[in-house]
Structures are given as C-alpha cells and as structure tokens.
Amino acid sequence: MRPNTALLLLAAGLPGLARTQDADKTAAFDWDSITPSRDLCYHDCYHGFRCARLVLPLDWQNATDARTIALAVIKLPAVVPASDPSFAGPILTNPGGPGGSGVAFIQSFGRRLRAIVDKPGRRHYDIVSFDPRGMENSRPRADCFPGDALTRDAVMLEARGHGALDSSRLAVPYALGLHHGFGVRCLAAEAQGLGGGDIMGYMSTPSVARDMVEIVDKIEELRKHDARHGDGEDRPELKKRSGHHDHDHDHGHDVARLQYIGFSYGTILGNYFASMFPERIGRIVLDGVSNANDYSTGPGWLTNTVDADEIAARFFSGCHAVGPAVCALARSADASAADIHARVDAWLNAIDESPLTAVAPSGNVVAATSRDVRELMGSVLYSPIRLFKVLADILNATMAGDTAAFVAAMDLAGSIPHLKDACTVGTNVTDEPNVSRIEGGFSVFCADGDSLLHKDTAWWRRYVDKQLQTSSLMGAYWAGIRLSCTAWPFRTNWSFKGPFTTPPAVTVTVPGAPVRGKPAAPLLFLSARLDPVTPLSAARAMAALHPGAGLVVQESLGHCAIATGDSRCTANIVADYFESGVVPTHEAACSVDCGPWDKNCSLSSMSLPVHALHVPQKRRFPLGLW
Ligand SMILES: *[C@@H]1O[C@H](CO)[C@@H](O)[C@H](O)[C@H]1NC(C)=O
Ligand SMILES: *[C@@H]1O[C@H](CO)[C@@H](O)[C@H](O)[C@H]1NC(C)=O
Ligand SMILES: *[C@@H]1O[C@H](CO)[C@@H](O)[C@H](O)[C@H]1NC(C)=O
Numbered sequence: 278m279r280p281n282t283a284l285l286l287l288a289a290g291l292p293g294l295a296r297t298q299d300a301d302k303t304a305a306f307d308w309d310s311i312t313p314s315r316d317l318c319y320h321d322c323y324h325g326f327r328c329a330r331l332v333l334p335l336d337w338q339n340a341t342d343a344r345t346i347a348l349a350v351i352k353l354p355a356v357v358p359a360s361d362p363s364f365a366g367p368i369l370t371n372p373g374g375p376g377g378s379g380v381a382f383i384q385s386f387g388r389r390l391r392a393i394v395d396k397p398g399r400r401h402y403d404i405v406s407f408d409p410r411g412m413e414n415s416r417p418r419a420d421c422f423p424g425d426a427l428t429r430d431a432v433m434l435e436a437r438g439h440g441a442l443d444s445s446r447l448a449v450p451y452a453l454g455l456h457h458g459f460g461v462r463c464l465a466a467e468a469q470g471l472g473g474g475d476i477m478g479y480m481s482t483p484s485v486a487r488d489m490v491e492i493v494d495k496i497e498e499l500r501k502h503d504a505r506h507g508d509g510e511d512r513p514e515l516k517k518r519s520g521h522h523d524h525d526h527d528h529g530h531d532v533a534r535l536q537y538i539g540f541s542y543g544t545i546l547g548n549y550f551a552s553m554f555p556e557r558i559g560r561i562v563l564d565g566v567s568n569a570n571d572y573s574t575g576p577g578w579l580t581n582t583v584d585a586d587e588i589a590a591r592f593f594s595g596c597h598a599v600g601p602a603v604c605a606l607a608r609s610a611d612a613s614a615a616d617i618h619a620r621v622d623a624w625l626n627a628i629d630e631s632p633l634t635a636v637a638p639s640g641n642v643v644a645a646t647s648r649d650v651r652e653l654m655g656s657v658l659y660s661p662i663r664l665f666k667v668l669a670d671i672l673n674a675t676m677a678g679d680t681a682a683f684v685a686a687m688d689l690a691g692s693i694p695h696l697k698d699a700c701t702v703g704t705n706v707t708d709e710p711n712v713s714r715i716e717g718g719f720s721v722f723c724a725d726g727d728s729l730l731h732k733d734t735a736w737w738r739r740y741v742d743k744q745l746q747t748s749s750l751m752g753a754y755w756a757g758i759r760l761s762c763t764a765w766p767f768r769t770n771w772s773f774k775g776p777f778t779t780p781p782a783v784t785v786t787v788p789g790a791p792v793r794g795k796p797a798a799p800l801l802f803l804s805a806r807l808d809p810v811t812p813l814s815a816a817r818a819m820a821a822l823h824p825g826a827g828l829v830v831q832e833s834l835g836h837c838a839i840a841t842g843d844s845r846c847t848a849n850i851v852a853d854y855f856e857s858g859v860v861p862t863h864e865a866a867c868s869v870d871c872g873p874w875d876k877n878c879s880l881s882s883m884s885l886p887v888h889a890l891h892v893p894q895k896r897r898f899p900l901g902l903w
C-alpha cells in the first residue's frame with residue numbers, strides 16, 4: 278500500500294519526474310503553427326496562455342551577422358485586462374537550469390507566482406517567461422544528437438555503469454573520456470547543421486540577458502501599438518495604467534524596464550542582467566541565490582552544496598521527532614536520530630556489496646547501489662515538503678527487501694535511460710518528445726565559466742574530493758556538472774565575469790519617472806534558511822555586492838524560498854517590493870505555514886508540472902526548480 282502511494286507522490290513531485298497522462302493532454306501545443314516574427318505577436322496556446330515566437334539576432338556581438346533565432350515566449354495573462362487601472366505590467370521569470378523551460382514552468386508555477394505578486398484590486402501582473410535560446414521550443418535548439426537520441430542515452434548509460442565519480446580509480450578518467458567524445462559529437466552536429474543552425478556557441482548568459490532586454494522592449498512596443506490602435510484587450514480610451522514603466526514612457530524620457538523573478542540559475546541570469554544593464558532595472562527578485570563569482574570564475578560550482586548534508590541531517594532528526602506514526606523509517610525503540618541514520622548507513626554499505634536488483638516497470642534491468650540512493654536523496658532535498666515522507670516510505674520498504682517503489686522511482690526519474698523510447702523516436706529530428714538534451718545546459722555554464730579544457734585527471738580527482746568535503750551526500754554528483762565542461766568545444770562570443778554589482782538605485786515610491794541610467798529599485802534577494810544547492814551564505818554574499826539590496830530569509834528547507842513553503846510574510850514583502858521598490862532594511866526573517874512532517878502540508882496554487890511528462894530525467898536541472 279505505502280510504496281504505491283509513495284510512487285504516485287514521487288511521480289508528481291520529484292524534480293524532472295514523469296507526470297500524469299492528464300497533464301500530458303493539456304500540454305500539447307504545436308509551436309510550428311506560429312510563424313516567428315520580429316515583433317511580439319501572441320496566439321492562444323495550452324489552456325489560458327498566450328504564446329509568441331520572437332525573432333532575435335543569433336550574435337548580439339556582431340551587427341553584420343544576419344543569422345537569427347526564434348525564441349519561444351509565453352504569457353499567463355493578468356486576471357484583469359491590460360486596460361484596467363490595476364494592471365501593473367509584465368513580470369518576467371526564469372525557472373533556472375540552466376536550460377529550464379519557461380514555457381513549462383509557467384504552466385505549473387505561473388498561477389502560484391501571480392497569486393504571490395498580485396495585490397487584489399490594486400495591482401495585477403502578466404507573468405511572462407520564455408525558453409532560453411537553444412532550449413526546448415526555441416530554435417535552433419542545442420542538440421548534439423539530432424534524430425539519434427539513442428546514442429546520447431548510450432553515453433549516459435555508460436557513464437552510469439562506471440559509477441559515481443568517487444567510486445573507483447577509473448570513474449574520473451572514464452567520465453573525462455566520454456565527455457571528450459561527447460564534445461566531438463557536438464561539434465560535428467553543429468558543423469553539419471542538423472540541429473537547424475549554429476547555436477551552441479551563442480548561448481552564454483550575457484546573450485540570454487540581452488534577449489531579455491529585447492523582450493522587455495518588444496512588450497513595451499506592443500503595448501504602445503495596442504494603445505494606438507485599440508487592438509486586443511487594450512482600448513485607448515482606457516489607457517490609464519499603473520505599471521511603473523508606463524510612467525516612464527508617458528514622460529518620454531526613459532527606456533522600458535525589467536520586472537523579474539528568477540529562481541536558482543535564474544538568479545545568475547538576473548545578476549548578469551542587473552550588472553550589465555543597470556539602467557534597465559525596474560524590479561528584480563532573486564530567489565535561491567547562486568554565487569555568480571563562483572559560477573563564472575575559477576574551478577566553479579564549489580560553494581553550492583554547503584548546506585546539503587545539514588538538510589539530510591534534518592531529514593533524520595525530523596523523522597525521529599515525529600516517530601513511526603508519521604515517518605516510516607522511525608522505530609519506537611530509537612534513542613535518537615542517529616539510530617535511524619546508522620541503520621540507513623549500514624544498509625547503504627551492504628548494497629554496495631550486494632546491489633539491489635530488479636526489473637523495472639519499463640522492462641529495464643536495474644542494479645542499484647548506494648550511489649543511486651544518494652542521488653535519490655539528493656533530489657529529495659530540493660523539495661522536503663513534498664518528498665520527505667515519501668523518501669521515508671521508499672527507504673523503509675526498500676530496506677525491508679521490497680525494491681518495487683525504489684526501482685520504479687529510478688525508472689521514472691530516468692536514472693536509467695529508456696532506450697525503447699529513444700528507438701521509437703527514430704530519425705525524426707522534429708519530434709523527440711522524450712529527449713533530455715543535457716548539452717543545452719553545457720552550452721550555457723561551460724561558456725560562462727572559466728575554461729577547464731586542459732585540466733588533467735589528477736586535477737579533476739582533487740576537484741571531486743573538494744566537492745565531497747563540501748557535501749558527502751551530493752558531492753560526487755555535483756562534481757560531475759563542471760566535469761562536463763572538460764572538453765566542451767565551443768568558445769563563447771560573449772562572456773561576462775563581473776563585477777556583479779549595480780549603482781545605487783533611485784527608488785520611486787510615488788508615480789513619476791525613474792532616473793535615466795539608474796536602477797529604479799535595489800535588488801531583492803530571497804533564500805530558504807537551508808537550501809541544498811543555493812545556500813543562504815551565497816545570498817548574503819551576492820546581496821552584499823549590490824548597494825541597498827534587501828534579503829529575506831524564509832524559515833524553510835529546500836530549494837528556493839517561494840518553492841519550499843507558503844509564507845504570507847515572504848509574499849507580502851515581494852508584492853510590496855514590486856509596487857514600491859522598497860526592500861526590508863535589515864535581513865528579514867519570514868516563517869512558513871507548515872513543514873515537511875506536518876499533516877497535509879503542501880504548496881498552494883501549484884498545479885502539477887506538466888512539462889516533464891516526456892522528459893523523465895532525474896534532476897534534470899541542478900540549478901533549477903526541477
Ligand atoms: C560578423 O559577421 C559577418 C557576417 O556573417 C562575418 O563576415 C564576420 O566575420 C563577423 N565578425 C566577427 C568578428 O566574427
Ligand atoms: C517499515 O518497515 C517495517 C519492516 O521493516 C514495517 O514493519 C513497517 O510497517 C514499515 N512502515 C511503514 C509505515 O510502512
Ligand atoms: C515518452 O515517454 C512516455 C512515458 O514514459 C511514453 O508513454 C511515451 O510513449 C514516450 N514517447 C515516445 C515517442 O517514445
């Protein structure tokens with residue numbers, strides 16, 4: 278009974294896991310039915326959304342280069358028409374990744390976000406997002422294996438077969454070898470133009486930030502156009518608005534400004550945007566903050582997981598505190614959390630000697646070791662409210678010899694690639710629904726970070742050790758992210774290494790024109806108290822670099838404040854900030870309604886993430902909401 282329930286919950290909740298069939302039906306939309314255009318031209322899509330394909334330059338650095346991209350843009354319209362006096366303009370959002378699909382994100386998370394930023398009757402926003410260049414529904418798409426997903430899966434299987442990066446002497450060199458081959462394949466794919474055109478050398482974060490400037494301008498152009506022509510929902514006689522960037526234009530002095538919430542890698546993107554285009558800052562909220570210096574220079578990605586093991590410890594202490602009635606792993610005879618932890622550790626050692634084996638529902642033959650359990654636990658740390666109890670159920674059943682739930686979870690998570698799916702895709706380049714193109718992320722973070730092309734095996738072993746010292750649970754996995762840049766063959770045309778800072782804001786609390794060239798408001802940073810991959814220490818470090826920035830610490834566990842608990846306090850600060858541009862003067866602490874072991878604790882206004890139905894990839898995005 279329990280494992281099956283657990284499995285359903287897991288399918289609904291783990292980052293990147295498969296979704297229900299219903300979700301699938303609502304998710305269908307044929308982007309090819311929209312002709313890409315240089316101006317924003319929205320069409321109905323999905324259910325209650327508006328979609329557009331925006332043509333932008335491929336290379337922002339070379340004005341004579343005529344090549345273009347088509348960006349997939351999506352809008353969850355405000356609950357009032359654009360002509361309503363309470364309409365307050367668009368808020369752009371990015372779900373992280375790098376590479377996460379904004380199109381999918383808004384469908385699951387847009388309504389929650391809108392409920393947080395809106396002030397009923399006073400201020401209502403459009404929530405707008407996009408698939409970043411090279412990703413998902415944007416074209417061309419980063420794809421090193423066009424029409425040949427099977428080969429990518431084979432590489433991933435082979436990597437898995439050689440174990441975690443700390444599991445044997447061969448693991449690191451073998452991974453390096455595979456990535457060299459992967460890079461060669463990527464270079465060849467782009468040279469042959471099979472993915473639809475050059476893109477992988479043009480996906481660094483500065484280009485994405487520049488794309489956002491253009492989106493903001495195109496939205497403003499469309500607004501003016503609609504106001505002039507009385508098109509769409511916007512009628513000229515009702516053109517009274519309260520979005521602060523509208524005032525700018527009424528005064529005819531200023532550029533359109535960005536209102537933005539970025540999550541996880543989306544905080545990197547927001548930090549790049551703010552530091553590169555400070556005169557474009559309207560309001561910027563960064564939730565689940567990653568250290569942009571650690572991300573863009575040096576070995577990289579070394580500061581993320583400092584709190585991960587502590588969250589794992591909270592899993593065990595919380596389990597002990599609530600006892601066997603709520604946490605399946607607890608036993609009434611336990612003296613402390615250490616007893617539970619010791620049982621799990623002993624079991625992890627045992628399964629490395631004698632792996633769990635099973636045939637998964639997909640037909641996959643599975644041999645699972647402690648590495649698989651650690652990776653599953655690592656993903657659970659992102660979403661304790663949804664997954665702590667589920668994890669306890671699964672571990673309890675698996676430790677008692679019933680591997681069904683665990684193996685099915687691995688299967689759903691795509692830990693073991695579904696080769697059958699890859700085969701049915703065949704050679705049809707345009708239709709590969711179940712493919713996870715990990716090279717999309719590589720194209721961004723390998724370009725943004727310092728080159729690691731000539732680091733040898735010994736260097737990488739030390740890097741893996743460092744990551745393990747930071748988190749014994751997540752270190753081996755986390756080390757693999759930067760290791761994928763070992764032979765990334767594309768050099769970026771546009772990189773930015775900071776400084777990650779902004780001039781002091783000139784805050785406008787009453788209607789009036791922001792001061793040209795200055796941010797309209799300081800940045801607002803949000804963090805969960807303990808976050809497995811974007812720790813509070815990074816939020817403090819980044820906030821300190823931006824004069825006047827505010828920081829809210831939400832008393833929750835997991836990845837990103839807004840995604841790890843309902844908090845009226847956090848929501849009020851965010852909504853007030855979007856209205857007034859004012860941030861808390863000292864680090865503000867916000868409590869949440871309930872925690873992972875409480876009865877019926879869940880997140881309000883969340884619909885199932887629908888996008889990942891055909892992308893059953895475990896922790897597809899290390900710095901993303903899924
Ligand atoms: C800019 O683009 C033009 C046209 O594609 C090309 O000939 C030129 O080499 C490019 N310049 C640089 C610096 O890449
Ligand atoms: C946990 O596993 C034990 C067997 O090891 C079992 O007796 C118990 O019912 C399980 N707890 C739950 C909540 O499933
Ligand atoms: C994609 O995956 C889903 C669920 O795993 C499966 O039902 C579907 O048939 C797959 N589609 C293709 C084209 O392989």
Ligand SMILES: *[C@@H]1O[C@H](CO)[C@@H](O)[C@H](O)[C@H]1NC(C)=O
Nearest residue numbers: 309703704705706707708709
């Ligand atoms: C490839 O997929 C597209 C989109 O699903 C479909 O329209 C087209 O007919 C397919 N082509 C072939 C050769 O199967």
Ligand SMILES: *[C@@H]1O[C@H](CO)[C@@H](O)[C@H](O)[C@H]1NC(C)=O
Nearest residue numbers: 282871874875876877878879
């Ligand atoms: C809590 O969950 C239980 C079992 O799922 C349900 O019976 C009960 O109605 C829920 N209580 C509240 C207040 O939602």
Ligand SMILES: CC(=O)N[C@H]1CO[C@H](CO)[C@@H](O)[C@@H]1O
Nearest residue numbers: 475477478479767768769770
């Ligand atoms: C000027 C410059 O660096 N151009 C490069 C832009 O990126 C492409 C793809 O990686 C390279 O081929 C160009 O040399």
